[in-house]
Amino acid sequence: MFSKRGINIGDTLSFRLAVIYAGIFALTSLLAFSVFYYRIHSLTMSQVDEELIEEVGEFAEISEEDGVEGVRGEMSLEIEEEDPKEIFLRLYSGDGKVLASTDLSSWGDLPVDREAIGSALKRENVLKTLKLPTRDYHARTIFASIGPELVLQIGMTLEDAEDYLQIFRNLFILLFLAVFLLSVFIGRYMGKKALSDVEKVTHAAREISRGAHDMRVDVGLKYREVRELGETFNRMLDEIHVLIEGMRELTDNVAHDLRSPLTRIRGSAEMALLKETSPDGFREMAAGIIDECDNLIEIINTMLDITESEAGIMDIARDEFNVSDLLSDACEIYRPLADDKEVSIRVEVSGGLMFSGDRRKLQRVLANLLENAIKYSHQGGEVVLSASISESVLHFEIRDNGIGISEDDRPHIFDRFYRSEASRCESGIGLGLTLAKAFAEAMGGGISVVSSPGAGSVFSVVLPIMV
Amino acid sequence: MRILLVEDDTKIADFVQKGLQEAGFAVDCAQDGETGLHLAQTEPYDVAVIDIMLPLLDGLTIIEGMRSSGVKTPVLILSAKRSVDDRVRGLRIGGDDYLTKPFAFSELLARVQALIRRATGSAGPSTLEVADLVMDVYRRKVTRGGREIYLQPLEFSLLEYLMRNTGQVVTKTMIMEHVWDYNFNPRTNVVEARICYLRDKVDKDFDRKLIHTVRGVGYVLEERD
Missing domain, CATH: 1.10.10.10 (Winged helix-like DNA-binding domain superfamily/Winged helix DNA-binding domain)
Structure with missing residues (x-):
């Protein structure tokens, strides 16, 4: 894994970006240069051609006025003005015989091009580029008829034009190389720069995966996309942090709340084995162990219920049921407990409210709240269960005039395993309200409490009415 | 009354078998799915108690196998999973009742008896x-x-x-x-x-x-x- 990352830069994004950038840049500039060069080349050539055509035109006039002799004279005049290395003239008769010629010594072997002469006789100018074995440069030549049965060939070296184009070519190659190198560097630089922020995010992620859980990505990043990546990353980290914290807290709690009953189970079994124990004593121990086991099972099941509802993977049933039946059933079931404490339970429901929702979960929520209300009521207190529907919301209230909840405890009563000082005297595992809240929320609703110490508490559960 | 118990955890199988025997049932035990399915298809039982997680063949496959070969023995499914989904799946496949581990033996016994009552169609005296x-x-x-x-x-x-x-x-x-x-x-x-x-x-x-x-x-x- 390390060697891969260290050696192979071919698969890095910045490298790819640089290559692509340089490639595109080079290709477009090459194209631009080619078009430009082609234009210049053809322009230069047509200039030469024009010059040649103009020249033969002049000779045609002379031929018309002064005949072959006039042409001869003009030819020698012409060559005196020019360097014989740069220009040559040859006059042919209709059958291809050379009638006159300038000094051709520097032009090497120049065969008579009968085909071209033939075409010229038909009044077609023939323009040709000659590759001369003795010369470094090409020559441009024209065959043209300048009179009856009279063809003139003028040749011109392309030295100037080709030198000129050569300069362009060299310049283009130089420029192209410079541009290419520049684009490689720019591409590389821009790629690096754009990705340097990504590097930062990667760096942070690497540190975090090595255990620096509190580290966050610097959000002062330059580019918006990467900044957003960083911010999203940080949000995800926060979320994970919360989950980890929750998990840690949970495992601490679980460790404690599961260990204690296990310790008691183990202890009682061990004592029964160590001591001389009567059959009744063993029976007592077995019964105690079953109690503890049931307790453990309840803790585990309740925790799973809570976790599943909080994770949103719990199935929510849709039962049609009567809300007042639900409340009076709950009252009936819990009445013996209330009677023992001389607490009166009352149900206040306006009419037979029908509701569609998860009846068993709602039972569980109500049972938890009702049991708490009775538990924390004074002798002779009163618990009132009420339900009403308003604005597509089903609203439950469990009201007691018991000991109430202190201000310090109130923010924590829905936390897992939280036990207030007052509640420690009572039995329970500290999950009842957590479960009630998780279930209420899993059903799309919520739970809240209003309480004043000494005067009692009111727990409210709201559930949306599903249509 | 004869009961088939398919359970690979020997300790659980032991106490269930003992308990059922004490309640007057004859109990055959199978510790893996294949044996369980074979027994269920070849022997007449009044009730089958089948665990879901089993070696060789899982409990649901046994039930499917039983039902597809026309065995109508009522089945009580045992499972360590407690999600409603599993329960629904077990019952849809052809299980008749579902009990989550850990369970009280009394409850298992009551459910087995209820299945027998249901199968024999006795509603109980009035x-x-x-x-x-x-x-x-x-x-x-x-x-x-x-x-x-x-x-x-x-x-x-x-x-x-x-x-x-x-x-x-x-x-x-x-x-x-x-x-x-x-x-x-x-x-x-x-x-x-x-x-x-x-x-x-x-x-x-x-x-x-x-x-x-x-x-x-x-x-x-x-x-x-």
Whole structure:
């Protein structure tokens, strides 16, 4: 894994970006240069051609006025003005015989091009580029008829034009190389720069995966996309942090709340084995162990219920049921407990409210709240269960005039395993309200409490009415 | 009555087998799915108790295999999974009842008996009698020693359940969920309180007590010497 990352830069994004950038840049500039060069080349050539055509035109006039002799004279005049290395003239008769010629010594072997002469006789100018074995440069030549049965060939070296184009070519190659190198560097630089922020995010992620859980990505990043990546990353980290914290807290709690009953189970079994124990004593121990086991099972099941509802993977049933039946059933079931404490339970429901929702979960929520209300009521207190529907919301209230909840405890009563000082005297595992809240929320609703110490508490559960 | 038990955990298989034998059943045990399916298809059983997680073949496959080969033996599914999904799947495939581990043996026994009752189609008598306690289920009338006892509805259904399961232990969970159809906190002592009230009405004025507590497990209604 390390060697891969260290050696192979071919698969890095910045490298790819640089290559692509340089490639595109080079290709477009090459194209631009080619078009430009082609234009210049053809322009230069047509200039030469024009010059040649103009020249033969002049000779045609002379031929018309002064005949072959006039042409001869003009030819020698012409060559005196020019360097014989740069220009040559040859006059042919209709059958291809050379009638006159300038000094051709520097032009090497120049065969008579009968085909071209033939075409010229038909009044077609023939323009040709000659590759001369003795010369470094090409020559441009024209065959043209300048009179009856009279063809003139003028040749011109392309030295100037080709030198000129050569300069362009060299310049283009130089420029192209410079541009290419520049684009490689720019591409590389821009790629690096754009990705340097990504590097930062990667760096942070690497540190975090090595255990620096509190580290966050610097959000002062330059580019918006990467900044957003960083911010999203940080949000995800926060979320994970919360989950980890929750998990840690949970495992601490679980460790404690599961260990204690296990310790008691183990202890009682061990004592029964160590001591001389009567059959009744063993029976007592077995019964105690079953109690503890049931307790453990309840803790585990309740925790799973809570976790599943909080994770949103719990199935929510849709039962049609009567809300007042639900409340009076709950009252009936819990009445013996209330009677023992001389607490009166009352149900206040306006009419037979029908509701569609998860009846068993709602039972569980109500049972938890009702049991708490009775538990924390004074002798002779009163618990009132009420339900009403308003604005597509089903609203439950469990009201007691018991000991109430202190201000310090109130923010924590829905936390897992939280036990207030007052509640420690009572039995329970500290999950009842957590479960009630998780279930209420899993059903799309919520739970809240209003309480004043000494005067009692009111727990409210709201559930949306599903249509 | 013959029962097939398919369970790979030997300790669980052991106590279930012993318990069922003590309750008067003949029990065949299979420790893996293939043996279980083979037995279920070749031997006549009144009830099959099948764990879901098994070696070779899982419980659901056994049930599918049984049903597809026309074996109609009622099946009680045992599972360590408690999600509603698994329950629904098990029942849809052809299971008849579902029990989550860990369970009270009393509950397993009650469910096995319920499956047998369902299969044989006996609805149970309409008049229940234990010693001098008599219940007329249809007229909802209870008398003991000829004297009428007035019960609240919840108390009546509780007593009916205890009388129908005379001599068998019923757990708190069974009472809450099967008698009162209530989803509750197992640790709450509403059942104890209710039993207490019932005792006041049924046993208090009589020397011979009928409702007994089995510590740690539940309650049993029977005539004891």
